[in-house]
Amino acid sequence: MVSVFKKYSFKDLIKKLFAEYSYWLSFILLLVLAVSVNTNFLRWSNIINIFVQTATTGIIALGMSMVISAGQIDISVGAQVAIISGLGIVVLNFTNSIWLMFAFCLLLGTVIGSLNGLMVAKGNMPAMIATLAMQSICRSLINQWGQGGPFTVSNANFDTFRLIAAGSIRIFGFKIPYPMIMFIVFSILFGIIMRQTKLGKHIYAVGSNSNSARLAGVNVKGIQIIVFMITGLLCGFSGWLYASRVMAVAAASAGNAYEMEVIAAVAIGGTSMTGGRGKIIGTFLGALMFKIINNILTMADVPTFLNGAISGAIIIVAVLLQNVQNKSK
């Protein structure tokens, strides 16, 4: 009974590598490309720069991984970041406490996420429609509140608050910014949740086949609510970090197109867009890849207006490749 598990043959291994770890391959290819375009690419300052840029969207992408693995989608994340960071600054200026602001951001995100989840699970709304409506509501409310002007952190809090995004610690002489630490720690945490907890297994089960999941005793509606809730919570965290990075939140443009970046990260990371399959490490690399591509394009003097076209193209290519892979199985 010990030797029941056959060793993979070399051919199997190669197949498996392509099928399940394709995001590693694309990541390595992209690194080679990046280094060849920009010889300074591998300098520590550039690496941490990419991590800091990735952190805000990357953290949300972890939640989006859950949502998509459960067979849903959330396109309200960008607008959530806008309303959370904007109102967060209002709270900060009023209380002068970055931790009260922190609590407020998490709470607001969780509430918005729960509403999304309730609409989908209890109201039987398609996630695309529910979160589209939520996106519109959040963006409109924060625009109304801001009346065109930005939400600016008051001078009293300026120096302490900016340290969240700009601060760093030194380990063995390497400067490691806080956002980089946050992104990595969250990624590890979510990796463990998805791989090794009941919640993770249930999320995949619901995304794979909600009927089977229900008949195995999984609380399908509960799982649907919780994935949106967690994504909202992460939007809260990310909104807090975003506010610190920009210090002045413009209601109309804050978090703009984040949903595209986040969904693109999940797609490049190999998560199945129909649910049931995916890995957090894929999303982690996917989020980084997205910024690396941006980085390369900036080097190549591609206008920033074209970013949207490029992220759209990335999603299309990534998902088409997934479909090809699934067919060849």
Place this chain on the structure above:
Amino acid sequence: MLIEMKGIVKDFGPVRAVDHIDFTVDSGEIIGLLGENGAGKTTLMNVLAGTFPPDEGEIFIDKNKVHISNALHAMRMGIRFIHQEISLCNDLRVFENIFLSEEILRKNGLLDKKEMISRCLKVFERMQVHIDPNAIVATLQPAERQLVEIARALLFKCDLIIMDEPSTALATKEIHRLFDIMRQLKTEGVSFIYISHKMPELFEICDIYYIMRDGKLVAHGKFADIDEQQATELMIGRHLADEEFLNKPYYGKDEVVLSVKNFSGQSFFDINFDLHKGEILAITGLQGSGRDLLADALFGAEAYTGSLEVKNSALKPGSTIIDHMKNGIGMVPRSRKERGIHNDLSIYDNISMAFFNTKFRRILIDNRRERERFLREQKALSIKTDQPKNPITSLSGGNQQKVILGRWLEADADILLFDNPTQGIDVGTKFEIYRLIIDLAKKGKAIIVFSSEFPEIHKVADACIVLYKGRVNARLNREEITEMSLMYYSTGANLEAVKNG
């Protein structure tokens, strides 16, 4: 038109559903296609109607070799298939359904509704049915929907109409009208292939029989030359392997583990029975007898009223699946692909899914324990795989079913509900599953098998409840379970007799 199928083979994974079949239909013939559930009748007809291509074999129409590539193609060649499951679009109107993909257009390219509706009315008139062509299909009764399906086939010029158990949803009167139409079309040269289990109907309308068993053609000839008894024997065959199950001992104990009282739901009413430790109870009934919903309700997946006592603790209406699971009820659901397995998940995860819900008390899942759970079930159920980290779809249907069963054994279920457990499973593995079921009873599990297959019920059941229109029509003990008795009670023949008498 002369249609000949030669050497047709169709495999579904390891299951050979159709095994080298030769089949001929001439103009104006009505052919009865007989066979038990799973004999391969529908698969053979699907090949003919272009639903999927055969793996081997050739089809000739009037001596010309043809490749029927899809359903539309088959229709163009004059072959119409009326499926057993009604395949209408519920949100569309009756005439829109009938003319779907064959809409009549006016000269300006817009739909000619008037013409379509008037043609519908003509066909309905011929069938002597009163259905409004403008009605939304969702508002029709099941029998009316079946008639719309039939009308769809009759409306267009065609040479062969295949009907897969068309009479299940129809009342006697409607069946006779259908037969009248068939006879009339027959004189016009139209042929029919009629799939049914109901001997009287087959003998009434069909000229020629083809009998299939386990994917093979076992006999064909003229109905005039045989009687019902012979047809039944040919259909069932002498299963040699049956003998193994003939003297199955009764492992039931006195202890009642599940007591069902005044149990009612959407399509079943006032069900009462006791299930003992070690007992195997079969529950059968035709499609629409409430069997499916009863199975789901016993597992808490459908709403019910009445009481359900499990080992003296009562489950109340409104209890969830989890409540039922915690009381030791497990279910191997019907339609494994849609309701049992998780395609994307590994064999490990599929086996542990119910365990996670009832017994898992830790924060992190330990790979070593998952592996232990798998090895235990692999040994107990002889699941054939060497790579349990692979997706469950890498297994054959029978082995997938064992994984689902293992799921409930790992969750320590004492009452196991098997809903149509051998659907789409090859014959050899079917027997393995029967042995497992009996073995589990021997170990003291209480078991209910929901099934429509007589051979299955006959092999494993200690007793059988027959449902008719949602109510218990008969409770048979092991000696009384025969194909005749099951058919008699599940068609409600006993009740009709009383009414007419």
